[in-house]
Amino acid sequence: MQLGPAAARFAAGLAALWPAEEREGRALGLAVSGGPDSLALLLLAAEALPGGIAVASVDHGLRPEAAAEVALVERIAGALGVPFTPLAVTLAPGNLMAGARTARYGALARWAGEAGLGAIATAHHADDQAETLLMRLNRGSGLAGLAGVRPRGVIEDSDVTVLRPLIGWRKAELAAVVAAAGIVPAEDPSNTSSAFERARIRAQLAAADWLDPVAIAASAAHIAEGWQALEWYAELDWHEMVLREESDTAAPGFTYCANVPRVIAIETILRIIRELGGHATRAEAARAWDRLWAGENASLGGVLAVPGVERVEKVGVPMRVWRFRPEPARGSVN
Incomplete structure (x- = not known):
């Protein structure tokens, strides 16, 4: 045929x-x-x-x-x-x-x-x-x-x-x-x-x-x-606004200068969670963004995110800075 x-x-x-x-x-x-x-x-x-x-x-x-x-x-x-x-x-x-x-x-x-x-x-x-x-x-x-x-x-x-x-x-x-x-x-x-x-x-x-x-x-x-354009922007956000922090006394973590639209920040949050060995859905990352934007801690995928406002040297103005670390191990209940 x-x-x-x-x-x-x-x-x-x-x-x-x-x-x-x-x-x-x-x-x-x-x-x-x-x-x-x-x-x-x-x-x-x-x-x-x-x-x-x-x-x-x-x-x-x-x-x-x-x-x-x-x-x-x-x-x-x-x-x-x-x-x-x-x-x-x-x-x-x-x-x-x-x-x-x-x-x-x-x-x-x-x-x-x-x-x-x-x-x-x-x-x-x-x-x-x-x-x-x-x-x-x-x-x-x-x-x-x-x-x-x-x-x-x-x-x-x-x-x-x-x-x-x-x-x-x-x-x-x-x-x-x-x-x-x-x-x-x-x-x-x-x-x-x-x-x-x-x-x-x-x-x-x-x-x-x-x-x-x-x-x-x-x-x-x-x-x-x-969506492909947003992924490109999220990649740029990752390289420009996320800093890996090593520590002798604590597990390594990431500091994120959150200065992009919510949809892009969600992708960056997901990448941070993956880099720290966790897993989260976009819906979970979106809820975490909402909490962090409101100034509240967020926990997802075994990672604790703590919000703050700091003056960022490379930008020269105060902005939202969110710190991500693996959640501390929970103590046993006696």
Whole structure:
């Protein structure tokens, strides 16, 4: 099967995310579930990158049909002459969707490392992006969340690049690619189950024909550009306004001259917490900023932050100075 213009469109989008000079002769790994979106990813990549891809399919152990879906992907990959690897994961207790996502990306990162792949590609598309943005708007997410799914990123806790070359495609376009190949894709019932927030949003989005998923996805991309600018400013704030302090008698800490907008200071606070070996969410860092700005101590991620006002030599005027130290060990109660 020759996909022609569709494969050329895919190749151009992939090149923008993953330039040829970055590839170093390494294959692109594809995460393929057996659904129409990821099967379209496989078909497009097989034509655009002949001999340059590998495929993995993850069984989360949640549904008895999953094994047959993995087998479907293996058959199609075999027919295309594409190397295939089945991956199985075990989910930890807790949020089902979040746990599945974490386990899936962890397995894909390990596969990429073992196989020497250059990057992993997933089949996220414009409809997915629109759903994500609407879900996060409904939750009151900040800018980092409203930026949606990034076209290019890194899998958490790894150095593996993840690419989403279909982020500008509609779901219907991808389904048409699979249908033209004469393939009947697998359908995950969770995609239409009202038990899941994304499925409920998806149904509402489909019913609202006045909403344009491509335009919504473009808005997420614009927000992502704004977020990238804020990250750049936060990096500057870190180097210009944060001082590491060593001590012979106490644990090392950081002094932060807080003189930037709240959204940027939150990123700097998060970085300070990480540097001191702690962990905090953006929501926790935002609450800490509120307390510090009001002149109150804040504790998060095992770190105590104490606010003050000092004359800062490099600035030449009094300003807010916040000192961060690991929290003292709590004494035992007798």
